[in-house]
Amino acid sequence: MDNAVAALEHDRGRLGRSSTAERVADILRDRIAEGLFAPGQRLSEEAIGAALGVSRNTLREAFRLLGHERLLEHRLNRGVFVRVLSAEDVADVYRVRRVIEGAAVRNSPRAAPEAFAAIRETVADALRAAREDRWQDVGTANIRFHQTLVTLNGSPRLDETMRQLLAELRLVFHVMENPRAFHEPFVARNLELLELMEAGRVAEAERALEDYLDDAERLLVRAYTPHP
Amino acid sequence: MDNAVAALEHDRGRLGRSSTAERVADILRDRIAEGLFAPGQRLSEEAIGAALGVSRNTLREAFRLLGHERLLEHRLNRGVFVRVLSAEDVADVYRVRRVIEGAAVRNSPRAAPEAFAAIRETVADALRAAREDRWQDVGTANIRFHQTLVTLNGSPRLDETMRQLLAELRLVFHVMENPRAFHEPFVARNLELLELMEAGRVAEAERALEDYLDDAERLLVRAYTPHP
DNA sequence: ACATAAGTATTGTTCAACAATTCGACAAGA
DNA sequence: TCTTGTCGAATTGTTGAACAATACTTATGT
Incomplete structure (x- = not known):
């Protein structure tokens, strides 16, 4: 039995994984991958926030995540854009x-x-x-x-x-x-x-x-x- | 003189780089690098936000940045911790x-x-x-x-x-x-x-x-x- | 036609509030 | 004594509203 409990260690990774911001990032990542959001397109905080039903703050956290993955480009005071690769x-x-x-x-x-x-x-x-x-x-x-x-x-x-x-x-x-x-x-x-x-x-x-x-x-x- | 202007091109990179969150991230990155924040230590949103004079939201954006750089570890509902390398x-x-x-x-x-x-x-x-x-x-x-x-x-x-x-x-x-x-x-x-x-x-x-x-x-x- | 100025829209940041979660303490029961 | 359930304090997660700062657009005057 002690052994069975030890085996659970392996599943611990599946525990923490959620948070609105991360789930929003997952959704946007998929949409970008499938080309629904075209490169160069601007992603409006208000529009997307309203569409997904999350607040601007949460959405911005998601944007940050995708920005660090280089899928979005963050231009100060101008918003986030789907990355355009040169x-x-x-x-x-x-x-x-x-x-x-x-x-x-x-x-x-x-x-x-x-x-x-x-x-x-x-x-x-x-x-x-x-x-x-x-x-x-x-x-x-x-x-x-x-x-x-x-x-x-x-x-x-x-x-x-x-x-x-x-x-x-x-x-x-x-x-x-x-x-x-x-x-x-x-x-x-x-x-x-x-x-x-x-x-x-x-x-x-x-x-x-x-x-x-x-x-x-x-x-x-x-x-x-x-x-x- | 035209030449001097052209030389400014080189400094353009530093221009866009501002935004409270990024500057906060810069500060925290330095502190972590110099060991002032020890690995494993928890970084309280309230304490650090108050110390730096920024709001929790902004601080959280900075935390996300450093999390993606693997310097901080984000545990859901428990806060961020200075990364401990195994x-x-x-x-x-x-x-x-x-x-x-x-x-x-x-x-x-x-x-x-x-x-x-x-x-x-x-x-x-x-x-x-x-x-x-x-x-x-x-x-x-x-x-x-x-x-x-x-x-x-x-x-x-x-x-x-x-x-x-x-x-x-x-x-x-x-x-x-x-x-x-x-x-x-x-x-x-x-x-x-x-x-x-x-x-x-x-x-x-x-x-x-x-x-x-x-x-x-x-x-x-x-x-x-x-x-x- | 062109530069300037005013106005609008959007992002950056803060603040306050509440919900959700964690964690420790303590009591109840076996 | 050990386990389990429950409570409560503390902290994070998320929201919504507000205002400042910046970029974009339109109008204005020369």
């Missing part, structure tokens, strides 16, 4: 991804086997979604692939950093008018990367990752600048 | 440092020459402080060495991540009762690392960094656990 921002995000995901690949020989199973699951999800023409879901699965890849580092902080980077990228994915053309080619490449790692061919995996990130970045910035 | 946290911080600083070293051949000058300056600062027995300042210079090292990556986001990591570490440095013994040996090793990079001997530099981080981490966790 081409330079996109380049920087990919710079960081190369560092963090590259480290994950290099660390893959020392990673726990369960982690690979989790990665394989995201590939399966992507393949299934692709078969059923759900290209938005393919994109989501691809994102989860890379999020899970980072867990090979075994570092909660790197996981959190990656989570934030991918949230930022979602701000930009909406400029791709053709989700299929953007997401489809990467499914096979993710699978290839996974199998290289499982085979212990680290150098090749590292190279595959580099190519992947180079291509993805190129596609994004091309769609981002007025086409030549 | 040994596991320290290990994770060093895990991330190995990734980010390692990438900086590997990228050093492609980095701008000015960056090396900035690094060399931090070493000079450390040497000067050591000569004058200012061991606290030696520690600060050492921290700046690594902060500057990361700029070799050329990524604002990695700079910011590093800034946050080092702020977290400052929470822990206070457990070292003998700052000289802790900081002194690392000055020479920083210099050695810098010179290896400048000579283009990347592999050796990488190795030196690994050793450095291993030793620093070991010293910290040893001081952190009740001695055997």
Whole structure:
């Protein structure tokens, strides 16, 4: 029985999690991710506060949270705006991804086997979604692939950093008018990367990752600048 | 004169940066860094609000900011506490440092020459402080060495991540009762690392960094656990 | 057409109040 | 003695209203 009580320790994380401000932040984060609030759009305190039925003070706390996640931009005395990523921002995000995901690949020989199973699951999800023409879901699965890849580092902080980077990228994915053309080619490449790692061919995996990130970045910035 | 005006561009960053909440956060951040607020200590909204002459709402915004920087821990309905880093946290911080600083070293051949000058300056600062027995300042210079090292990556986001990591570490440095013994040996090793990079001997530099981080981490966790 | 000034809307900050939650103390019961 | 229930003080969570400060817009005068 003492043992059963000790087991509860594990569930403690689920306890604290609530507070109006955080729940408001969750809602807004989702809406931004799905593009309902477009980048550059201003979020009025009064309008949103009224819509969600929370006071301005509480809403401002939520804004602060999202501001620190770089999803909102706070301009003094002018309000909060959905973040607009510059081409330079996109380049920087990919710079960081190369560092963090590259480290994950290099660390893959020392990673726990369960982690690979989790990665394989995201590939399966992507393949299934692709078969059923759900290209938005393919994109989501691809994102989860890379999020899970980072867990090979075994570092909660790197996981959190990656989570934030991918949230930022979602701000930009909406400029791709053709989700299929953007997401489809990467499914096979993710699978290839996974199998290289499982085979212990680290150098090749590292190279595959580099190519992947180079291509993805190129596609994004091309769609981002007025086409030549 | 036109030139002088153009020079002002550089100071623009400091312009937007005001807002009572942010200034309050700046103050509290400094106090925490210098150990005036000890880890684990609770920060009362009423007491601190009264002391600084700001309202509870504004203070809470500042708390949120520092919470996101991981300097404060927010426990629902119980208040905010100065963060207490576990040994596991320290290990994770060093895990991330190995990734980010390692990438900086590997990228050093492609980095701008000015960056090396900035690094060399931090070493000079450390040497000067050591000569004058200012061991606290030696520690600060050492921290700046690594902060500057990361700029070799050329990524604002990695700079910011590093800034946050080092702020977290400052929470822990206070457990070292003998700052000289802790900081002194690392000055020479920083210099050695810098010179290896400048000579283009990347592999050796990488190795030196690994050793450095291993030793620093070991010293910290040893001081952190009740001695055997 | 252009600069200036007035007016409006929105954010920044404070204040006071009340609800919700935590925590310690103390009493009731086994 | 130990556990459990209850009370109450203290603190945080949230709200609503108010006013100041700032940005934006419109009107005004030259």
